[in-house]
Amino acid sequence: MGSLLHDVLLDTRARSEQLLGAFKSLRGRVAADAEPFRARWEQLVRRYRGAIEGLISDPDLKNPKLAGNFYISYKELMRFLFEVEAGPLVVLSRFGDADLFVTRVLSRICGETGYPDSAPLGSAGSSQFYGALPNVDIVIVPPLESRHLLGLVDLYHELAHFVLRRRAAQFLGPFQSEIDRQFDELIEDAKRRNATRPEIAAIDANRSAWKRSWREEFAADMIATFWVGPSFGWANVRLCANMSPALFVGGPSHPADAARHVGIGIMLQRLGCGDAAEEIDGWWGELVALSKDVKPNEFELAYPTKLLEALCDFLYQECAKIGLWSWTQQDTSNNPHVGGLLDLAWKRFRSSPSGYAEYESDALEKLRKAVGMTG
Amino acid sequence: MSDMTLLANQYAASAEFLERVNAALLALKKAAFGRKRDAPAANGLKQSREELAELVEAVHDRLANRSAKTALVPEELLERLNCEYGSQLSWRLENLDRAVQALRSDEALSDEVFVTLDELCQAADAIASASFRRLWRR
Numbered sequence: 001m002g003s004l005l006h007d008v009l010l011d012t013r014a015r016s017e018q019l020l021g022a023f024k025s026l027r028g029r030v031a032a033d034a035e036p037f038r039a040r041w042e043q044l045v046r047r048y049r050g051a052i053e054g055l056i057s058d059p060d061l062k063n064p065k066l067a068g069n070f071y072i073s074y075k076e077l078m079r080f081l082f083e084v085e086a087g088p089l090v091v092l093s094r095f096g097d098a099d100l101f102v103t104r105v106l107s108r109i110c111g112e113t114g115y116p117d118s119a120p121l122g123s124a125g126s127s128q129f130y131g132a133l134p135n136v137d138i139v140i141v142p143p144l145e146s147r148h149l150l151g152l153v154d155l156y157h158e159l160a161h162f163v164l165r166r167r168a169a170q171f172l173g174p175f176q177s178e179i180d181r182q183f184d185e186l187i188e189d190a191k192r193r194n195a196t197r198p199e200i201a202a203i204d205a206n207r208s209a210w211k212r213s214w215r216e217e218f219a220a221d222m223i224a225t226f227w228v229g230p231s232f233g234w235a236n237v238r239l240c241a242n243m244s245p246a247l248f249v250g251g252p253s254h255p256a257d258a259a260r261h262v263g264i265g266i267m268l269q270r271l272g273c274g275d276a277a278e279e280i281d282g283w284w285g286e287l288v289a290l291s292k293d294v295k296p297n298e299f300e301l302a303y304p305t306k307l308l309e310a311l312c313d314f315l316y317q318e319c320a321k322i323g324l325w326s327w328t329q330q331d332t333s334n335n336p337h338v339g340g341l342l343d344l345a346w347k348r349f350r351s352s353p354s355g356y357a358e359y360e361s362d363a364l365e366k367l368r369k370a371v372g373m374t375g
Numbered sequence: 376m377s378d379m380t381l382l383a384n385q386y387a388a389s390a391e392f393l394e395r396v397n398a399a400l401l402a403l404k405k406a407a408f409g410r411k412r413d414a415p416a417a418n419g420l421k422q423s424r425e426e427l428a429e430l431v432e433a434v435h436d437r438l439a440n441r442s443a444k445t446a447l448v449p450e451e452l453l454e455r456l457n458c459e460y461g462s463q464l465s466w467r468l469e470n471l472d473r474a475v476q477a478l479r480s481d482e483a484l485s486d487e488v489f490v491t492l493d494e495l496c497q498a499a500d501a502i503a504s505a506s507f508r509r510l511w512r513r
Contacts, residue, residue, distance in 0.1 A: 068493065076397070076503075135383065
């Protein structure tokens with residue numbers, strides 16, 4: 001007689017076979033650029049199907065001392081199959097011209113920046129702005145982004161998330177102690193000036209937010225700036241103008257936009273792009289004035305400039321260690337260099353916003369041709 | 376980044392940690408309680424013990440407010456354990472420390488050590504499951 005775990009494993013095996021069949025059926029039907037991605041997922045699903053077979057035939061499956069761990073293994077397999085179905089399979093099944101364009105631009109950016117892994121697949125089917133799905137190697141962008149240049153700068157931020165996730169032990173782990181050190185100091189200072197318990201708890205909550213998600217968000221911004229230079233600063237101000245609910249207020253998941261602007265500025269200074277950083281600051285100042293948002297007193301306690309500077313220095317060194325090329329190291333004369341093209345687009349937009357649409361149309365056409373897109 | 380990126384990153388981190396803990400623990404339990412002929416080879420077992428020791432040590436050090444040397448522990452897991460352990464944190468830390476010492480010794484693992492390891496694995500599973508649900512089932 002079977003058991004619940006045995007029975008659901010049989011069901012999962014059937015699902016994995018269907019998934020495998022779906023990937024096989026896409027062979028020869030997806031664009032050549034997406035074929036290695038399709039083949040990789042077919043291979044992975046086959047490997048996981050083997051793991052399911054292994055569990056089904058494991059003589060210890062019914063051993064009560066091991067059952068809990070087998071159940072966890074089963075859930076891991078189920079989650080994998082679901083992610084593959086909801087991610088790679090959906091994207092490949094609907095892979096069209098806009099997806100291909102984003103995929104090719106990503107691939108070109110990876111070549112220009114020394115990105116250390118194979119380029120992720122692009123999907124222009126996002127209902128949630130830009131995003132990175134590191135487990136399934138996909139970058140998502142909204143459907144019309146392939147028809148514009150200014151927002152494409154955000155691709156660098158999403159690529160940075162892949163670097164951070166895959167090299168977390170190098171890029172995120174070691175900075176933990178610096179966060180602790182600086183927040184310990186802030187708490188000691190607060191105690192010395194007789195801060196109240198809630199004030200100290202608030203500082204500690206900021207420390208947790210840094211470790212939980214802010215560190216990674218700041219790091220992705222800084223690596224994107226490292227790669228593409230001032231364009232990222234300009235694009236960030238535009239993004240905040242379009243979407244920021246409150247410039248100086250962060251949440252548990254995202255740091256305040258104003259702090260992200262500061263972090264980007266610090267990396268621009270580090271790259272030797274101080275003049276551009278000042279110009280971007282000026283544009284940011286206009287946005288602050290328009291929004292009427294006011295910097296709260298505790299802003300510096302949540303986002304210490306010293307901590308952002310330390311993060312910038314740390315990332316600058318680690319990026320160089322894995323061979324990433326900074327904006328100032330890249331040869332933008334390669335025609336067309338995506339980063340160079342975006343830089344020109346932003347310069348043009350800033351100098352002549354009214355004539356920009358025509359310029360963008362021509363520049364996009366040039367980029368489409370350069371990445372082998374016709375029509 | 377979108378909220379999806381954040382959730383995807385949190386899930387990726389928690390799933391990776393869980394996979395490492397559960398795979399190593401399962402290998403050790405198979406050797407201790409399973410059918411012997413299917414138990415992993417001695418080399419594999421040594422590797423599983425070291426892998427698990429590194430992960431448990433990282434959890435211990437982070438809960439004790441010390442910097443972990445290599446392994447990254449998901450923040451959500453630490454928050455959960457801190458909440459769960461509450462006033463028992465000091466002796467829970469001792470349990471984790473004992474588990475690390477036992478894993479690094481040549482002795483057979485005691486039932487108490489397996490209980491500690493099981494609790495950690497279950498907490499990691501709860502975090503990965505919750506984070507997966509937030510990512511895909513909204």
